[in-house]
Amino acid sequence: MLGPVGFAAPMLLWALVLLPVLWLILRAVPPAPIRRRFPGVALLLGLKDDDSVTDRTPWWLLLLRMLAAAAVIVGLAGPVLNPEPDQGQGKGPLLIVMDGGWTGAQDWSLRSQQANQLLAEAARAVRPVAILRLTAPEPVQFQTPEAWRGRLAGFAPMPWEADATRALAALGDGVFDTAWLSDGVAWDGQGALLAELEKRGAVHVYESGRAVLGLRPVTVADGGLEVRSVRSVPGPAREVTALAHGRDPNGVQRVLARLPLRFEPDAVEASNTLILPAELRARITRFELEGVRSAGAVALTDDSLRRREVALIAGRDDREGLELLDPLHYLTQALAPTTDLLNGALSDVIPANPDVIILADVATLADAESTSLQEWADKGGLLIRFAGPRLAGSEVSRAEEDPLMPVRLRSGGRNVGGAMSWGEPKTLAPFREGTPFYGLPVAGDVQVSSQVMAQPDPTLADRVIAQLSDGTPLVTRKPIGQGQVVLFHVSANAEWSSLPLSGLFVRMLERLSVSSGGVSAEATEMAGTIWKPLQVLDGLGRSEDAGNLPGIDGAVLADARLGPDLRPGIYESSERRLALNALTAERALTPFQWPARIPVTGMQGPSELPLGGYVLAAAIGLLMADVLASLALSGRLFGARAVAMLLAAVMLPSHSKADDAAAIAATQEVVLAYVITGDAEQDKMSAAGLLGLSDVLFFRTSVEPAPPIGVNLEADELAFFPMIYWPITTTQATPSAEAYVRLNRYLRSGGMILFDTRDADIARFGSSSPNGRKLRQLAAPLDIPPLEPVPNDHVLTRSFYLLQDFPGRFTSRDVWVEAAPPGAEKVEGMPFRNLNDGVTPVVIGGNDWAAAWATDDRGNPLYPVGRGYTGERQRELAYRFGVNLMMHVLTGNYKSDQVHVPALLDRLGQ
Numbered sequence: 001m002l003g004p005v006g007f008a009a010p011m012l013l014w015a016l017v018l019l020p021v022l023w024l025i026l027r028a029v030p031p032a033p034i035r036r037r038f039p040g041v042a043l044l045l046g047l048k049d050d051d052s053v054t055d056r057t058p059w060w061l062l063l064l065r066m067l068a069a070a071a072v073i074v075g076l077a078g079p080v081l082n083p084e085p086d087q088g089q090g091k092g093p094l095l096i097v098m099d100g101g102w103t104g105a106q107d108w109s110l111r112s113q114q115a116n117q118l119l120a121e122a123a124r125a126v127r128p129v130a131i132l133r134l135t136a137p138e139p140v141q142f143q144t145p146e147a148w149r150g151r152l153a154g155f156a157p158m159p160w161e162a163d164a165t166r167a168l169a170a171l172g173d174g175v176f177d178t179a180w181l182s183d184g185v186a187w188d189g190q191g192a193l194l195a196e197l198e199k200r201g202a203v204h205v206y207e208s209g210r211a212v213l214g215l216r217p218v219t220v221a222d223g224g225l226e227v228r229s230v231r232s233v234p235g236p237a238r239e240v241t242a243l244a245h246g247r248d249p250n251g252v253q254r255v256l257a258r259l260p261l262r263f264e265p266d267a268v269e270a271s272n273t274l275i276l277p278a279e280l281r282a283r284i285t286r287f288e289l290e291g292v293r294s295a296g297a298v299a300l301t302d303d304s305l306r307r308r309e310v311a312l313i314a315g316r317d318d319r320e321g322l323e324l325l326d327p328l329h330y331l332t333q334a335l336a337p338t339t340d341l342l343n344g345a346l347s348d349v350i351p352a353n354p355d356v357i358i359l360a361d362v363a364t365l366a367d368a369e370s371t372s373l374q375e376w377a378d379k380g381g382l383l384i385r386f387a388g389p390r391l392a393g394s395e396v397s398r399a400e401e402d403p404l405m406p407v408r409l410r411s412g413g414r415n416v417g418g419a420m421s422w423g424e425p426k427t428l429a430p431f432r433e434g435t436p437f438y439g440l441p442v443a444g445d446v447q448v449s450s451q452v453m454a455q456p457d458p459t460l461a462d463r464v465i466a467q468l469s470d471g472t473p474l475v476t477r478k479p480i481g482q483g484q485v486v487l488f489h490v491s492a493n494a495e496w497s498s499l500p501l502s503g504l505f506v507r508m509l510e511r512l513s514v515s516s517g518g519v520s521a522e523a524t525e526m527a528g529t530i531w532k533p534l535q536v537l538d539g540l541g542r543s544e545d546a547g548n549l550p551g552i553d554g555a556v557l558a559d560a561r562l563g564p565d566l567r568p569g570i571y572e573s574s575e576r577r578l579a580l581n582a583l584t585a586e587r588a589l590t591p592f593q594w595p596a597r598i599p600v601t602g603m604q605g606p607s608e609l610p611l612g613g614y615v616l617a618a619a620i621g622l623l624m625a626d627v628l629a630s631l632a633l634s635g636r637l638f639g640a641r642a643v644a645m646l647l648a649a650v651m652l653p654s655h656s657k658a659d660d661a662a663a664i665a666a667t668q669e670v671v672l673a674y675v676i677t678g679d680a681e682q683d684k685m686s687a688a689g690l691l692g693l694s695d696v697l698f699f700r701t702s703v704e705p706a707p708p709i710g711v712n713l714e715a716d717e718l719a720f721f722p723m724i725y726w727p728i729t730t731t732q733a734t735p736s737a738e739a740y741v742r743l744n745r746y747l748r749s750g751g752m753i754l755f756d757t758r759d760a761d762i763a764r765f766g767s768s769s770p771n772g773r774k775l776r777q778l779a780a781p782l783d784i785p786p787l788e789p790v791p792n793d794h795v796l797t798r799s800f801y802l803l804q805d806f807p808g809r810f811t812s813r814d815v816w817v818e819a820a821p822p823g824a825e826k827v828e829g830m831p832f833r834n835l836n837d838g839v840t841p842v843v844i845g846g847n848d849w850a851a852a853w854a855t856d857d858r859g860n861p862l863y864p865v866g867r868g869y870t871g872e873r874q875r876e877l878a879y880r881f882g883v884n885l886m887m888h889v890l891t892g893n894y895k896s897d898q899v900h901v902p903a904l905l906d907r908l909g910q
Helices: 010-027 039-044 059-076 102-124 145-152 164-171 190-200 278-283 329-335 346-352 367-378 389-393 503-511 554-559 612-633 637-651 658-668 680-700 737-748 770-779 849-853 868-891 896-908
Strands: 005-007 079-081 094-098 129-133 177-181 203-207 213-215 219-221 224-231 238-247 253-263 269-274 284-289 298-300 309-314 340-343 356-360 382-386 464-467 473-480 483-488 530-537 543-545 569-573 576-580 600-602 671-675 706-711 723-727 752-756 787-789 816-818 842-845
Touching: 005 010, 010 059, 059 612, 079 612, 094 102, 094 190, 102 129, 102 145, 102 177, 129 145, 129 164, 164 190, 177 190, 190 203, 213 284, 224 238, 224 253, 224 284, 238 269, 238 278, 253 278, 253 284, 278 284, 298 530, 298 576, 309 329, 309 346, 329 503, 340 346, 346 356, 346 367, 367 382, 367 473, 367 483, 530 554, 671 680, 680 706, 680 723, 680 849, 680 868, 723 849, 723 868, 737 752, 752 849, 752 868, 849 868
Parallel strands: 094 129, 094 177, 177 203, 203 600, 309 340, 309 356, 356 382, 382 483, 671 706, 671 723, 723 752, 752 842
Antiparallel strands: 005 079, 213 224, 219 224, 224 269, 238 253, 238 284, 253 269, 284 298, 464 473, 473 483, 530 543, 530 569, 569 576, 787 816, 816 842
């Protein structure tokens, strides 16, 4: 080390000692002439030679040559600016351990940079390297550092934390040193893993020192939303902002609210309450900390934030001093913490359109009430009825089934000591599979002494969702339109049973989606339910479509730890949604206390920079200057100028007019473009496909395109092309941030991108295929509007040809374009809607259109499409789709403008 500069081969620097010897040699060449006085030389005085040679090398030229020699020596010694010397001084294998969880996502680039430095240092020391990610442990295999460089770029943080058990199993046998890139947060099994690594060799820890920020699940408290943020390290006062994301009335994701959260000095938790109207609160889908990219900084929301409106109607008034006999007392106690309760007459609450209406011992309904209640249930309302003395003594649903009752009832009730005495109260039978209560533990202390009986019926067995130990129905249900009616065959108070006194009563209401207080997270209560993932989070907190991920058993969802088989996200079962967040309410973010014997280094230092190439380039420049100086001293500078100009033309970057010529050509004619993916075969197919489409446009339309051009998203200007064909391959690199800026500018200025996943033969467009998942990754940073499948009246179906399908090499109707505005309606007498003149910025599908369009230079198809006449017909339709697409790009929705023709003719008096 010399200051901030280190050397990979420092022994070469000893060659600098030879520079004085070299100086003496250069001073002696050429040898000085011996001076002899000769009288005849006086006759030559005043004459000048055309070519002169100095008798000694000038000192400045000697210095130039010495500097060039020194630069060569220093360059070959491998100078490195800001090297990481600790690991390079070791010998033998090196294991780089990365926590790899969401706790390190907010400074992931810094960790990747540190890992690259360790690989570079190991390469100079000729050390084999292995990388172990604790969130995705694989058996340790030592390879060359160069082999890991390419893989390191593809590593990303996972939305779960480290797994010590699997990491210990992946270590295997062997001795090695360890460089641990720690997130700084303690987790289970971390100490055991450290002890095992110390047995194998020296351990060096790298930490950024930054506090890890997280967002706990949002809860409902005192009519508002309590938002809590935590940090792993106490520190000075700090303020962060929580953003509430949700969909606006047009279905577009927006920031609906901003809430400041302030950490007091030395505090590790900050909280605040967000007050929003119920309608706005129901639109929220996630909270996140502004400027923090991490799955733990995102709190997904579920049904727990949407307080349902429940109307409670009793068949008899409460009497003063007898609250425990009130039919609504236990319902109020069970539902008040998690729902908005409505009270009043039935005719008053139905216009408020509550989510649930509960009738406690209400027997006879007026015709107007019955009609309104049935219309409300048809639209998706949930009607829950409880039995009681009034219902048992009425004639409701006796002779024939009442529309607002799930079953027919027998006259009277069934109770202890009556004509149909049981002898003793009955208990509940275990809940059957397929019912909403399946998996709930049956409380042994729940006893039923009275009930209303259901008439035997062929449909009764299908409508019973809970029964007593003797097989008689306890709860029955039937659908009404889009809603349903549920009948508890016992009273809502404790007169007929002890069910309202138990916690099972609340859980049964939750299973019926009456309460929105959140799904219980106990395994015993969620057993028997299957939860399908809808959206999952990646390590950086971005939401992704769950695709074809399998369903999760409720018990596993409640008890299992997050990992590859259980990712944070939104899970759905029946009509309920559960948010599984990376940071739970119980998880404490505490820093891990490393033992004093373990060296801990920060990751804030400057990145190392190899200087060898720069120094050798300087040496070459000095040698070129020496050549020019020697030629000048010898009188041959004119020839040297030509040599210098030639060298400059070869070595210095010259301005080429090729780019300008390409730009001019692209603007003079219509040119179709395709994205260069890096896959030679696919790029060849894209060029051939657009060439075939250009020929069809030339012969069938007034458009005469020039040969297609491949575009490099990182370097080329996109504004010259009306349409860009982008085939999706799993191996293509993700564009840079600058490329996405140009792409978004291109889309906003009227350009169109045709995304083609080319996999319609195996999957419809979506994330269920590798190409579909790659498309979601590539298109995530793009400013793409809401999409919809191509409607039958879209201008793409009639811009030139009348089309119903859009086949390519494969046939699938699943093609997506920009969704029409909510107010777009069909005009009377016209086959399409009154739309504006905008062009859809993207068209997405998977029919492999380029392969169907592709032709050689003679116009012969290159790839087969179908068989026989059917295949050729499919190819023809593919060409027609391409023509319609170009007509739409070049002319907008001019076909839809025909809706204005009657008004124009009327104005012109025609």
